[in-house]
Amino acid sequence: MDLLPGILFLQSILAATWRMATPILYAAVGEVFTERSGVLNIGLEGVMLIGAFAGYSVAFESGNLVLGLLAAILSGILSGLIFALFTVTIKANQIVVGAAFNMIGAGITGVLYRVFYAESGKVLSLKTFQPFQIPFLGDIPFLGEVLFNQNIMVYATLLVVPLASFILYKTAFGLSIQAVGEHPKAADTVGINVPRMRYFGILIGTTMASIGGAFLVLAYADQFVEGIVTGRGFIALAVVVFGSWSPWGAMGASLLFGVFYALQLRIQAMGSVLIPYQFLQALPYVVTIIFLIGLTKRRVQSPKALGVPYK
């Protein structure tokens, strides 16, 4: 086999990996905070959809992508406040509320999209964040294309993950988040406001999920589509567990998922492989299970109070 096509193939996969991983990564890093604070949000899919719609509609109407991103963030905060109201203040079962969020996310974006855009006859695409080469670095063979020719929201993950890790492990806030997820009563006895910390944990999660959703329309595809999130919210949930509830772990797991997703598309595109394409499509999910089996040998425990409302 020729070496050059091999390298190009690899380069293409790796560049795609990071892009494919990014929306999941945003959502997963946020959910790390949510789960570390003791709350499980299975409604990420719905939250991401709402974020995607908010980001799209504002960016589309204003013609400004940054405004769109801000709108997505606002929608994330709003989703988070509602989710927290039910799970923390009302102390409802988190899985019920999460399930409700998935329905509401699909419902509200569907209705609004139809009302405002579906039959408007307008051209609905917007100009997305474009990939740009980092000067010099972008010219490095191979790595240049993989690492230094992406769009701003992809690059931003390089900032988000270390920052999240720093906040979680090196700040008073991060310790408090960990404490309320691990032993909320202990946190309570040292004067930490457990509900408030959980609000924050949830808000970080929903905000990041919304950014992940907005990424899909502002930096990947150029318009909103019903159901555009296509299961990424669920994948993010898996990624959090798989990444053992740490931001770096979430990054690793998202990238792993991304690499297999990119791989399956490329294997399909090669066309010469005789495996039915459905098996290729199932690959990322099967690999996740296999890795999960391998990794849980480490026995990383979930936050002890995960899913348990406090008092």
Next chain:
Amino acid sequence: APAATQAPAAAEPTKAPAAAEPTKAPAAAEPTKAEAPKETAFKAGLLAPGPVNDGGWNQTAYEALKKMEADLGAEISYVETEQSPAAFEKAFRDFASQGYTFILGHGNEYTDAALTVAPEYPNTFFFLSSSRQWDPKVPNVVGLNSDSSQPCYVFGYIAAKMGKGAGLIGGMEIPPISESFTGFINGAKAADPNFPVKETYLGNWTDTAAAKEAGISYVDGGADFLLGNADFATNGVFQAMAEKNVNGFSLFGDNTDKAPKSIVANYILDYGEGLVELAAQVKAGTFKPTSNYEFGLKDSKVIWFTYNDNAANPVPADLRKEVEDLVKKIESGEINTLAK
């Protein structure tokens, strides 16, 4: 840019006896299903498998419905059915029982349900898109197939003449998609038997990002022509073309503005053109089908394509000439675009 392949409009789609027959003798039996008060309004309903604003498959049907509203004064309504066969029968019945006489199930998957419901409503016509259904025993269920493989054959031919390789990106593997790909591949092979063409399926209709990524992966693999047939997700393919500066085609409607430099030709399906005539007959009570309906390039008001002269690599004039011959052969049946 005017359509290059406007063959004389033969008004052929209706193979049924011409509308000259006396309109007084309605269908075989005149079952006295007491729906007298409603009879004044002509109602046309649509069962769509997805949102009708998808810029693709479902939208073509919805626009056809709107054409009936405009041209025939039809009262129209559509329902987006759950992707569950359980829902189909009920939706057909709901329409039929409300006096809808023209009901379109927009996809082959509605066949079972239509065949089950149709005998209960002999005065109602159930049309099925992407279907070759015809059974004289159930004459009020009529398959309508708009043959995408024909324009796609032409696209494949163009791609193979102009480019280095092509990637086809489909939503799910169903006949409207796979047939269009078969046509494309046949066309490409006709031009250049060694021309590399591959197909990818996404497994859904919504993942725009994955569609884009699939497009990019073809480009990275050396392809310079892309064709997306994945409903909503097709948008991602347009984006991949635009971002990677390669060529491509659009299906069902004119999507030039989504990738103005990349799209070299649009295949336009004006389903309404095809349907409105049938609907007129249904409205008049003269519709007596004797077989299913196939729309192809020969029905030039229904299916045609346009070139984008502003593309970075517009289709050259000599190639357009070749294409004209090709179209003639397809129309005459000399070329079978679906040959295996």
Next chain:
Amino acid sequence: MKDCIVRMENIVKSFGSVRASRGVNLEVCPGEIHCLLGENGAGKTVLMSILYGLYQPDSGDIYYKNKKITIGSPKDAINLRIGMVHQHFMLVPTLTVAENIVLGQYPAWKVLSDMPAIQEKIYQLSKEFDLNVHPEALVQDLSVGEQQRVEILKALYHGADLLVLDEPTAVLTPQESEHLLSFLRELADKGLTILFITHKLEEVMQVSDRVTILRDGKAIATVNTSETNPRELARMMVGRDVLMELMKKEGESGEVIFSVRNLNVKDEKGLPAVKNLSLEVREREVVGIAGVSGNGQTELALALAGLVESQFDEIILNKHSLTQKDLSRLNHLGMAHIPEDRQKMGLILPFSVSENFIAETYRNEPFSKKGFLQFRTIKDYSNMLVKKFSIRVGDVDEAIANLSGGNQQKVVVARELDRRPKFLLVNQPTRGIDIGATEFVRQQILAERDAGSAILLISTDLEEIFALSDRILVMYEGRIMGEVPPDHNRVEEIGLMMAGKTEATA
């Protein structure tokens, strides 16, 4: 009025229908060690939680340093220099000691860049008070005693003037308790005020200046320790005379019921915790295993109950040789087991009292017929047990979580003993329960022995070992160091063995 640091007046607190405090009055003088004494459920913890801001009283006033105050949250308490060491430790196991100590002390945006300095300060403080705590250690790796020292350090680090300790010795070994008590004395001498909850009268007598006795949510008396005695305290607490010494009948032990040869068990981290342990227990005999906690007793109990994998040459119960597989169904082969942690291992908390009674027998006739539970029978049976073991509960359909600790323990004891076991494994049977319940549970164990059971008792409470055992085995680092009869003259010998000296060298 006398100078006092804390005065609580007419404190009333109810939880739904439970009236935990019904107008409690409490006065604590600066620099004293003040004990709170009371049966399980008397309201001690609730009262202290109110003082620490965890609960708000329904009514009543709190005066602190002569000012009327409200303590809205633990944060307020910490700012007022009130520290508390809780009955259940309030440490986050996944964080380090230092992180636990600074938890909640800084504003959220604070970057913990000065962690090394904080650790140094903690280290110094630990040295000053001789607490021997490593600031960088993860709390989950610490022993119970160490965790407690972290709790105390935490309070000291926050600069407490008033330190509340809720049953701190319940989880400690005698040596650790001893050490803690003298440490508290030192602190009091330095001017700290200490409020101390315990069920152990010797400790009260040993360390406190004054004692307040709570009963049924009321403070019924405050006395100077020097002017009272254990018997009087017990009577005030329980409302009747309590046997301070159990009557242990002399009896001949019979044949060997249970024996184990060369048992090896690994702990959670995969390190050997029980090493080549052999022992036998005879009919009509209590064998006590004494030892400092953390020397493999837990693993021994888990292994014998078949809950962890173990290696052994032979285990014989009732003349039947057992395999590893048999162990996990030992309770069907005639063994009963009172686990050390009733809430975690012994009970299913949201279940009702009666559902807990049948936790092991639910599948058997008459509680279950053809797979269907027989609710009528179960209820009658439960009511019978409640009466027989005088468990205080309104209705056997009530959730067991609503019972006090002592009564919960009685449920476990009742369930296990009622199965008339041939062999009974008892682990820390009276930890954290009041003297009334303790007396009762111990009496029941002895009664079981007299009825012919073979009993293996694991306890870190030497007094309990002496009170119940016919033979004492001392365990150290997973091994049996030697056997001693329950003769009070040989306490010192036992103590040495608990510290690792063998019989020969002792």
Next chain:
Amino acid sequence: MDWANLRTRLTKMLRSVWSPFAAIPIALLLGALVLLAAGYNPITAYEAMWQGAFKDRTAFTEVLIKATPLMFIGVGLAVAFKCSIWNIGAEGQFYAGAVMATVTGIYLGDLPRLILIPLVLIMGTAGGALWGMLAAYLKNRFGASEVVTTIMLNYVAIYITGYLVTGPMIETKGLFPQTPKISEAAWLPRFLPPTRLHIGFIIAVLVAVLLYILIFKTSIGYTIRAVGINPIAARYAGINVKRNILLAMGISGGAAGLAGAVEVSAISYRLYQLISPGFGFDGIAVALLVNNNPLGVIFSSFLFGALRSGAEVMMMTAKVPSVLVSLIQGFVILSVVAFGVYRVTTVEKEE
């Protein structure tokens, strides 16, 4: 059983059942606000919805038909959730059941009706149960979180189905990807002609009642609940925790698989790529809405069935997008929750 006891039990059950209904008006009100904001007339919309669900006997039976798969899945999930197993994989288990039922119905189509129908249902149940137990096995053996594995297995099941109906089992190569019809001998009987109401509905109600009895009246249910609340204590009491996790996932997956089998043998008669419109996810809400009480599930699935069924007519006559129903379902759940009747009953882990 004495009367006082019976009464408290009844009230308890009623409470778990009436709360979803009490919450409906609030949810509809919220939905109306959205409708107004979107420029629709909520009254017309709701009237159409009501008509669609309850207009006549046929409409009503359609509601029951829609409720049937949700009922199966919901009661199954109720069992898993009672055992604290967070099975998010009912969707995949539904597919597994549908596949097995179709395979049986096609390839063993010559068997007599009396044998074939039960066999189809049993094979569907087995398919779903095995798919569910796979996740349980991974949890028991490797400690793999079932939340993750069941989500992943959903995708795997859907793709395998896609492969089967486009490949080896396709009716006619090149045509719509669907299997041939299953043998007519495998069709579930309908009992209220001309409506489509089939005995699957009755089986669903029976399964709900049986699982209620299993969970609350039998020793097996006792162990499942005990394991769900405190696995450590359950182990101490000699209960085999892993086996019960396997059992709960088996029951849960089996019920979802049975739903798939019933859908195939009573409604579609064949397998498609997207045979479930998300029943598995709706089922989660159906179960949790009534605090995992299998009897309550009968009512909550009926509620969801009515909403879904009405939505189509609402779309037809009032031209309101049927996705609105998802929104209203979400609102129903949140308002049930807000009523506060349903609070979590799991133990505080830290004590």
